[in-house]
Amino acid sequence: MFDRPPHLMKAAQLSALEGPSVLRVADVPVPSDTGRVLIEVRAAGVSYPDLLMTYGKYQKQVPAPFVPGIEIAGVVAAAPKGSAVSVGDDVVAFSADQGGYAEFVTVDPSAVAPKPPELDFGQAAALMANFQTTHFALTRRSQVRQGQTVLVLGAAGGVGTAGIQVAHALGARVIAVVHRSGTEELLRTLGADHVVALADGWATQVRELTNGVGVDVVLDPIGGVAFDDAVRTLASEGQLLVIGFAAGGIPSVKVNRLLMRNASVVGVAWGEYVRSNPTVFRESVDSLAKLIADGLRPHITARYPLDGAAAALAALERGEIVAKAVLDLS
Helix, strand or coil: CCCCCCCEEEEEEECCCCCHHHEEEEEEECCCCCCCEEEEEEEEEECHHHHHHHCCCCCCCCCCCECCCCEEEEEEEECCCCCCCCCCCEEEEECCCCCCCECEEEECHHHEEECCCCCCHHHHHHCCHHHHHHHHHHHHHCCCCCCCEEEECCCCCHHHHHHHHHHHHCCCEEEEEECCCCCHHHHHHHCCCEEEECCCCHHHHHHHHCCCCCEEEEEECCCCCHHHHHHHCEEEEEEEEECCCCCCCCCCCCHHHHHHHCCEEEECCHHHHHHHCCCHHHHHHHHHHHHHHCCCCCCEEEEECHHHHHHHHHHHHCCCCCCEEEEECC
8 A cells, every 4th residue: 555645547438438448548637625534446346337428328417527436445544533434544435436346435424335355355345235225125124034935137247146146145045037048057046946047938937946936025126028028027026126227228117017926116226326425335235244244245256357348347237247247447
């Protein structure tokens, strides 16, 4: 760690809103803001919001040039007086303003928490958005209990694999529904009790696995055409948790199906919730740390150097990243 941060740093900077192909490593000024925590980045998560940001398609748009990256793990290089962390602390952080694909980033003090010691920096970066979102979904927007059945759509992606692991850690029976072939063994290793291919008849297969009763909770990060069938898999008083629309289509709800099952569709927007309730970031990390102490580990399938940021996002865009990829700056 530096005794004093340098004036310039390496960062993967996006020159135009044209996708990851225009992401290049450049020398840029180290950010300076005395009201924020300066973190020497050791690892940064490669996330779907990062990819959307490179095209200007995310709900929060940043004009180019900018440095992407919202999921961060590293070491505190400077901290404002009165903050809960000190210079030299190993931390995790969420940067709503981007900037994580760099040697240094500044983050609001409310979005910084101690790194769980059981995790390396790559695993810690992978703990951020996906695990926080799915934990929020399954413990606050729903209240998953031991013995319930949770169905996870998009099960091979970052949100999906995190959802499998969190649901399993909470004691649920997990049915993973996946489009990508060759992932069944990994998904079972992560905690899926059953793996169902997202193909014609998948909802019928799920109903058979539950003896016709249906599932208690559906975790849906994909939307699209799978949504209607997902509603049909719900048990009486079941919940469908809407996390995103990775499949590209925003579905509409046929409310008569909800009526007949006394079921509900529930929105899950972790980022918006944190913006309204800043203290919950630290609470979320503390709750996940308890699951980590019991053995939960974020699964990383690829680690890239900083100058591999464009390649990492391109691989994510092509659907080649199962679970999670990170940039390793350590």
